[in-house]
Amino acid sequence: MNIENAKSQMRKGMLEYCVLLLLKHRPSYASDIIQQLKNAELLVVEGTLYPLLTRLKNDGLLQYEWQESTQGPPRKYYALSPEGEQFLEGLDAAWNELSNTINYLKTITPQLLEVKK
Amino acid sequence: MKKNITINLCGRLFQIDEDAYELLQQYIESLRQSFGHEEGGEEIVNDIEARIAELFLELNQQGTEAITIEHVKDIITRIGKPEELKGEEEKNDGENGGHKYDSFRTAAQGFRENVRARTAGKRLYRNPNDKMVAGVLSGIAAYTSTDVTWWRIGYALLILASNFLFPLFGIWLNLGFFLHVNLAFIVFYFVLAIAIPVADTPKQVLQMEGKDVTPQNLADVVVEDKQPAQHRRGCLGSFFSVIISIFVGIFVGLAAIVGLVLLVCLLLIIVSLVVVFTVPSVGMTLPFDIDDLHLAELMSVHPWIVIAFIIGLLLALCIPLYAIAHMLFSKAGKVQPMGIGQRILWIVLWVASLCCLFPALVWIQEQEKEKYNELMREKYSYQGVMMSQQDKDFLRKGDWNLIKAENCAHYTYTGYYDGNHNLRFLDVYNENCEEVFQVERKEGVKPGIYRLDCVVRAEGPGPCVYAIGDSVRLESIPVYENLDGIPDMGWYDVSIDNIVVTGDSIAYGLSSDEDFTGQPCRAQWFSATDFKLTRTGDLPKQKK
Numbered sequence: 010m011n012i013e014n015a016k017s018q019m020r021k022g023m024l025e026y027c028v029l030l031l032l033k034h035r036p037s038y039a040s041d042i043i044q045q046l047k048n049a050e051l052l053v054v055e056g057t058l059y060p061l062l063t064r065l066k067n068d069g070l071l072q073y074e075w076q077e078s079t080q081g082p083p084r085k086y087y088a089l090s091p092e093g094e095q096f097l098e099g100l101d102a103a104w105n106e107l108s109n110t111i112n113y114l115k116t117i118t119p120q121l122l123e124v125k126k
Numbered sequence: 127m128k129k130n131i132t133i134n135l136c137g138r139l140f141q142i143d144e145d146a147y148e149l150l151q152q153y154i155e156s157l158r159q160s161f162g163h164e165e166g167g168e169e170i171v172n173d174i175e176a177r178i179a180e181l182f183l184e185l186n187q188q189g190t191e192a193i194t195i196e197h198v199k200d201i202i203t204r205i206g207k208p209e210e211l212k213g214e215e216e217k218n219d220g221e222n223g224g225h226k227y228d229s230f231r232t233a234a235q236g237f238r239e240n241v242r243a244r245t246a247g248k249r250l251y252r253n254p255n256d257k258m259v260a261g262v263l264s265g266i267a268a269y270t271s272t273d274v275t276w277w278r279i280g281y282a283l284l285i286l287a288s289n290f291l292f293p294l295f296g297i298w299l300n301l302g303f304f305l306h307v308n309l310a311f312i313v314f315y316f317v318l319a320i321a322i323p324v325a326d327t328p329k330q331v332l333q334m335e336g337k338d339v340t341p342q343n344l345a346d347v348v349v350e351d352k353q354p355a356q357h358r359r360g361c362l363g364s365f366f367s368v369i370i371s372i373f374v375g376i377f378v379g380l381a382a383i384v385g386l387v388l389l390v391c392l393l394l395i396i397v398s399l400v401v402v403f404t405v406p407s408v409g410m411t412l413p414f415d416i417d418d419l420h421l422a423e424l425m426s427v428h429p430w431i432v433i434a435f436i437i438g439l440l441l442a443l444c445i446p447l448y449a450i451a452h453m454l455f456s457k458a459g460k461v462q463p464m465g466i467g468q469r470i471l472w473i474v475l476w477v478a479s480l481c482c483l484f485p486a487l488v489w490i491q492e493q494e495k496e497k498y499n500e501l502m503r504e505k506y507s508y509q510g511v512m513m514s515q516q517d518k519d520f521l522r523k524g525d526w527n528l529i530k531a532e533n534c535a536h537y538t539y540t541g542y543y544d545g546n547h548n549l550r551f552l553d554v555y556n557e558n559c560e561e562v563f564q565v566e567r568k569e570g571v572k573p574g575i576y577r578l579d580c581v582v583r584a585e586g587p588g589p590c591v592y593a594i595g596d597s598v599r600l601e602s603i604p605v606y607e608n609l610d611g612i613p614d615m616g617w618y619d620v621s622i623d624n625i626v627v628t629g630d631s632i633a634y635g636l637s638s639d640e641d642f643t644g645q646p647c648r649a650q651w652f653s654a655t656d657f658k659l660t661r662t663g664d665l666p667k668q669k670k
Contacts, residue, residue: 039173040180054206056157059173063166080183082136082176 020051024061026104027051029089029097032071036088062087070096130192136179140186146195148329149344150178153202160208174205199345248336250466251325260319268334285311321469378457385450392443399436419490420497431486438483445476513537520550521565529564530639537563539653543581543617551655552636559586559650564642566635567657575663576625578634582654583616588647591620591654593634595627600643603652617653628665 031037031045039062043055065071070093073085089097129144157174161167181201182193253264256274263281267274325334328344337343398416425432449472456463508518509528517537539553554563578593584603592600599622606616625632636654638647
C-alpha cells in the first residue's frame with residue numbers, strides 16, 4: 010500500500026463533503042468549484058468533479074440552473090437542495106465525530122494509555 | 127507547419143491544430159465510452175466538454191491563437207484520464223492467464239497462438255523512428271513483437287546466401303532469374319517499402335505497436351516524441367540525407383516525365399490500334415511497329431490471345447500512369463495517399479497485366495517469326511531444298527530437276543575451267559563424302575540416236591553422269607588428276623554415245639546416289655557443266 014493510494018482514497022471520501030460545503034453559502038458553477046478545491050489543495054484531476062456533481066444531482070442533493078455567461082458557454086450553477094442541506098448537516102455531525110476521533114487518536118501518548126489502564 | 131482547423135465547441139469557435147484536434151476527439155470519445163453506459167453519462171461528458179471550451183477560451187485570452195497538441199495534452203492531464211475519473215481502479219487479472227500450454231496442445235497450436243497473440247490488434251506500418259533504410263523490417267518486427275536486430279541480420283544473410291541457396295530452388299522451379307535473386311531480394315524490400323505505408327500520425331504509431339488508441343497513449347507518443355518526425359533518419363540514410371532530398375526531387379521530376387511519356391505512348395498505341403483494326407490494309411508504318419504484328423489478321427485466328435495482348439498492354443501502361451498521377455497529386459496534397467490494400471491491389475493487377483502481355487507478345491512474335499521463316503524458305507529454297515540465292519537461280523535457269531539433295535554444302539560453284547570466274551557450274555561438296563545428290567534435265571526430242579557431251583570432274587570415284595533414252599546409260603566421272611597451277615585442273619570431257627530414243631524426250635543428269643549409280647560415292651566433291659545433246663543419226667528402220 011503506497012501513500013499516494015491512501016491519500017487518494019481519503020480525498021475521494023472527503024470530496025463529496027467538501028463540495029457540499031462549498032455550495033452551502035452560494036451557488037457556484039463547476040469551474041468555480043474546481044478553483045476553490047484547487048486552492049484547498051484537494052483536487053488532483055479536475056474531471057473527477059463532474060461525475061460527482063452529476064451523481065449528487067441525480068441523488069437529489071443538488072439542483073442547478075443555467076445562467077448565461079459574458080465570456081463563454083452558458084454555465085450550470087449548482088446549489089444545495091433542501092435535502093442536500095439536511096444531508097450536509099448529517100455529514101457535518103459525522104465529520105465532527107470523525108475529527109474528534111482522529112484528534113484524540115493523534116494526541117494520545119503512551120503515558121495516557123498507561124493512566125487509562 | 128501544421129494544418130489548422132476550426133472547431134465548434136459548445137457554441138464557440140476555436141482554431142486548433144489537426145493533430146491536437148485528433149487527440150481531443152479521441153479523448154472525448156474515450157470519455158463517452160467510459161461514462162456512456164451509466165446514468166447521466168452524456169451529461170457528464172457534455173459538462174467536461176464545456177469545461178474544455180472554457181479552458182480553450184482562457185488560452186485564447188492569454189493570446190494563444192491556435193490550440194496546439196501541447197495545450198490539449200495539458201488539459202487532458204488537468205481533467206484526467208477516464209480511468210482516473212471513474213475513480214475505481216479495476217485491477218487486471220490477466221496475470222492468471224497461463225503462458226504454459228497444456229501438455230495436450232501441440233507445438234503448432236502453441237506457435238499459432240503465439241503469432242496471434244503477438245500480432246493481435248496491430249497493423250503493419252513502416253517504423254519511421256527506427257529505420258536503416260525505409261523502416262520495413264523494423265515495422266515487421268513491431269508487428270510481430272520481435273527484435274528487429276534478428277530481422278536485419280536474417281535479411282542481410284538472405285540476400286548474401288540467396289546466391290548459394292536459390293540455384294537449388296531455381297533448378298527445381300526452373301526459374302531463369304536465380305542468378306539475380308540477391309538483386310531480387312533488394313528489389314523485394316523496396317516493393318515492400320512502397321506497399322507498406324509509413325506510420326505517419328501518433329495514432330498509426332500506436333496501431334503499429336499494438337497499443338490502444340487512448341488519449342493517454344496518444345499523449346505519451348506525443349510527449350515521448352515517438353511521434354514520427356521528418357528529421358529522423360535511418361543511420362544509413364543520414365549519411366545521404368542531402369543526396370536523398372535531391373533524389374526525391376529528381377525522382378518526382380522523372381516520375382512526371384515518365385508519366386508524360388507513358389501518356390503519349392498510350393495515346394499513340396490507342397490510335398495505332400484503332401488504325402490497325404479499322405483500316406488494316408493501309409499498310410503505313412505505325413509507332414512501335416504495331417503494324418508488324420499483324421494483329422488484325424491474328425485476331426481472326428486467335429482472338430483471345432490478341433485481346434489478352436491488348437488488354438495487358440493497356441493495363442500495363444495505365445496502371446503506372448495512374449500510380450504516378452496519384453503520387454504527384456498526393457505530393458501536392460490534392461488526394462490522400464493510397465492505403466496498403468490499394469497499393470497491393472494495383473501492384474498485383476499490374477504484375478497480372480504483365481503476365482498477360484508478355485506471353486501474348488512472345489506468342490505473336492513467334493507467329494511472325496514463323497511467317498518470316500515461311501517467307502525465307504520460299505525465297506531461298508528450290509524444290510523444297512534450302513540453298514543460296516545463286517544456287518537457286520542457277521538450277522532454275524538451267525531447268526534442273528532436284529531428285530536427291532542430302533548433305534550437300536552447296537550446289538554450284540564458280541571458277542570455270544576456262545578461268546572465267548563469273549560462270550557457275552554444278553558442284554556438290556561434303557567433306558565426309560556423304561553427299562547424296564542427283565539432278566536431271568529433260569529435253570523434248572524427236573526419235574533418233576543422240577550423243578551427250580559434258581565436262582566433268584570428281585575428287586574421288588562414285589559420281590556418274592547419265593542419260594536416259596530408251597534405257598539408262600551411266601558414265602562414271604573420272605577421278606581428277608591434280609595438275610597444280612593449271613586453271614582447268616581435273617576437268618574431263620565425257621560423252622555418252624548412241625543413246626537410242628524412240629519416245630519424245632530424253633533425260634540426262636548427274637548423280638552420286640549409290641542406289642541409282644550402283645557404286646558408292648567416295649568423292650568429297652564433284653562438278654559437271656556444259657551438257658550438250660547432239661543428234662547423231664536416225665533410228666534404224668525396223669522391218670514391218
